[in-house]
Amino acid sequence: MDIQALDQLVMQWLQHGANRLIAHLDDQLQVNTKSGRSDLVTNLDRETEQFLVGQIKQTFPDDQIFSEEGFGDHVQSLKGRVWFVDPIDGTLNFVKQHDNFAMMVALYEDGQPVYGNILDVRRQRFVHGGPSMGAYLNQFRIAPVTPRPLADGLFGVNGPMFAKNRYHVQDMALASLGTRVLGSAGLEFQQVVLGNSIGYCSYLAPWDVAAGRVLAETVGLKVVVPPENALSMLKRELIVTTNAQALQEVQQIMQGDHNTK
């Protein structure tokens, strides 16, 4: 299957899943906590993941699937074709706002980005594509990023990491033009890929970062475990995405020798 056909197929799966989510938004949700009081999962996370995993399994029975809610495989190696599925990214927003959440699907082959798709469900904004087809906002091609300094743009962060300045995240954000906290890795990645934010830093699981990394790299952004390590894509890790110029500033900030305000 060529990349355009694969893109069309994933778009259809996500649209179908999104329609179903929206239809059930006003139902009484079954909400459970996972690792803590703000780490939620609902029946709709599980059902949406089952649907997406089912579609992938049916179409590509030999591929592995790395997914948030446990309906995929127990992935221990990135060899071959591996899908990453996050059925509802920003579950707190989903539960409390019925808005500002994303669905994400990505495909890697031997650990290399092939395809990513982030859908802002309520806004119907698909940011999708990959290195061979380019990156698109719905049907519109997204321009490559141009290098610019941190002070030129808005910087997305994880709230508690920003508050406590863990890994110098507060220093990074305060060196930018302004800090934003959206509560969804997918929506933060959309903003960076679209050039609306200059960067994003958080502590992310493989399904949180997989689609965003494909799209970010496709438009020329860097995605690293700072200061400059490659992502493992197998465990939660600190991740920064920004352009090459601002990444140098981030690296200086992490070494503690950056002039912050």
Place this chain on the structure above:
Amino acid sequence: MDIQALDQLVMQWLQHGANRLIAHLDDQLQVNTKSGRSDLVTNLDRETEQFLVGQIKQTFPDDQIFSEEGFGDHVQSLKGRVWFVDPIDGTLNFVKQHDNFAMMVALYEDGQPVYGNILDVRRQRFVHGGPSMGAYLNQFRIAPVTPRPLADGLFGVNGPMFAKNRYHVQDMALASLGTRVLGSAGLEFQQVVLGNSIGYCSYLAPWDVAAGRVLAETVGLKVVVPPENALSMLKRELIVTTNAQALQEVQQIMQGDHNTK
């Protein structure tokens, strides 16, 4: 003029202004800084304010206007009818994202809330109304808030105040279910009024807070200069909006005797 007729008129003004903004979003903006590098004003802020102030002046020549960019009056007293106009709230988002900004208009009489309207321009979401007509999201009536604790909802804050824990803002936000930083007082007020966030705290000018206060009080929220003072509506001040139960927690946090995590 009755409140419904006034509402229709303001809706038309805002829609006209919004259409014009969207039509000119891709023009080269003239961007200037005001008090600092992240306090921006553009030619479109000024032109939009001139339009809104002109409409108010033409329709209500005896009313005073308190507006951000200086085309209104030099308001020194809230006696009589006073309009508050913020042509583009979230100018940084407007400039860098072409999204996530609001237009705001409010009317007070002898310092008492009469009418407020916050338009999320790109989403075409009007949150509008007042004590005599109720609060609406576009044509849908917004339900009154129910008291609930801070830990039950998302809390919006100003980024730098959160980072530095000024006025215990970080303590408040970390006692909630999660922190959000949107970069627009208007959009933060929309979230609280709609019940999507449990509260919002920032340091705001009269035009930043005027419409939000009308709408928040209309749905039963408190809007105070914490711990419990009334707003002056004539100068920048620390402002908290939340429900009565969570406000008690905020007050305890500001007195430093709250059990934060």
